[in-house]
Amino acid sequence: MFKKSLCLATLAAGLLLPTFGRASTATDSADISITASVESYFEWASGYKASDSALTIDKDADWAGGTGTSASHIGKPGDVITTTKNLVVHTNTDPVFTIAPSNATSGILTEGGTNTTLQTSYKIVAGSAGTITASVAGYLPAETVGAGGAFDGGSTFTLTHDVSGLSDINLKVQASIPAGITLPKAATYSTTIKITATWS
Amino acid sequence: MVRKFILFFALIAPLSAHVVIGYGATAWMGPTYSLTLPHINQTAQTISGSLDIALQHDTPCDVTIHVLRTGGEVLTGPGGATIATSYMVTGAAILTPDADWVSSDDFRARLYHIKTNGPTTDEIHLAVRGESPAGRALPVGDYTTSFALTVTW
Numbered sequence: 426m427f428k429k430s431l432c433l434a435t436l437a438a439g440l441l442l443p444t445f446g447r448a449s450t451a452t453d454s455a456d457i458s459i460t461a462s463v464e465s466y467f468e469w470a471s472g473y474k475a476s477d478s479a480l481t482i483d484k485d486a487d488w489a490g491g492t493g494t495s496a497s498h499i500g501k502p503g504d505v506i507t508t509t510k511n512l513v514v515h516t517n518t519d520p521v522f523t524i525a526p527s528n529a530t531s532g533i534l535t536e537g538g539t540n541t542t543l544q545t546s547y548k549i550v551a552g553s554a555g556t557i558t559a560s561v562a563g564y565l566p567a568e569t570v571g572a573g574g575a576f577d578g579g580s581t582f583t584l585t586h587d588v589s590g591l592s593d594i595n596l597k598v599q600a601s602i603p604a605g606i607t608l609p610k611a612a613t614y615s616t617t618i619k620i621t622a623t624w625s
Numbered sequence: 626m627v628r629k630f631i632l633f634f635a636l637i638a639p640l641s642a643h644v645v646i647g648y649g650a651t652a653w654m655g656p657t658y659s660l661t662l663p664h665i666n667q668t669a670q671t672i673s674g675s676l677d678i679a680l681q682h683d684t685p686c687d688v689t690i691h692v693l694r695t696g697g698e699v700l701t702g703p704g705g706a707t708i709a710t711s712y713m714v715t716g717a718a719i720l721t722p723d724a725d726w727v728s729s730d731d732f733r734a735r736l737y738h739i740k741t742n743g744p745t746t747d748e749i750h751l752a753v754r755g756e757s758p759a760g761r762a763l764p765v766g767d768y769t770t771s772f773a774l775t776v777t778w
């Protein structure tokens with residue numbers, strides 16, 4: 426009798442146990458691994474891209490230091506006018522900037538009718554984010570051909586980018602009456618340059 | 626003799642039942658899955674990719690997301706930099722598949738109910754999208770997620 430009861434109890438337990446097993450919560454996990462890689466890249470901020478409007482330094486609004494009818498105009502021999510244009514860049518690398526002329530004026534401020542020129546110099550310095558290391562200190566004359574000239578291949582400006590990925594640089598231009606000329610033609614002088622960034 | 630046979634059957638029955646339930650159980654077929662997205666090399670760039678994940682099951686079940694580190698559902702790289710990450714989970718077996726991209730925050734809280742009874746193997750399509758920011762560059766390097774899909778039944 427006892428054995429029969431034991432058998433029935435065991436049998437009942439055997440039948441019920443799977444039911445209990447199914448009623449409990451079970452889980453299984455799959456690990457998902459997703460990877461994306463970011464490469465080195467550089468972009469001029471909107472407005473400075475080749476496909477957008479070119480950066481313009483205005484003859485009246487942007488220059489300072491002169492003694493003419495306004496501080497933006499050269500008014501007498503010895504006046505040196507300068508301008509600073511801020512250029513914002515998006516980069517996660519350290520690009521090297523070079524400057525080059527991009528029209529027939531050879532990067533020298535030129536009066537179109539007579540080809541009279543102003544002494545013109547350039548440099549690039551750091552803005553508010555990032556630092557610049559120049560291969561040659563100070564303003565680099567556009568008129569100088571070869572080492573020390575603004576457009577010499579060895580005249581470089583290396584940006585150490587800000588870790589935020591947002592940096593800026595300042596293009597500085599200086600203009601004055603060339604030595605030996607006391608009365609340059611009263612006119613508007615212009616030129617065109619391009620700044621190239623190279624990175625790896 | 627008959628009693629011994631009954632006793633033997635009673636003892637072996639639970640084990641047999643477990644074996645039957647074990648066969649056709651719910652499980653991921655992976656159980657690990659890897660996806661490498663295209664590289665990012667500019668601002669405001671969108672990249673995407675997808676995985677087909679096979680789930681074997683013998684009952685309706687639920688799929689949830691379990692992050693394996695804080696922010697594990699977000700593509701995270703050097704210095705904790707992140708890529709905006711979104712997901713879209715679809716598949717014929719899902720009761721309410723995503724109709725559009727789901728932000729990583731929302732994705733983490735999602736529950737996908739698998740409506741089919743089975744036993745069967747259903748395919749879940751996990752699409753992932755990353756977007757680089759518009760006004761700055763992301764740090765160079767590899768960005769990864771760390772999460773698991775958990776099926777509960």
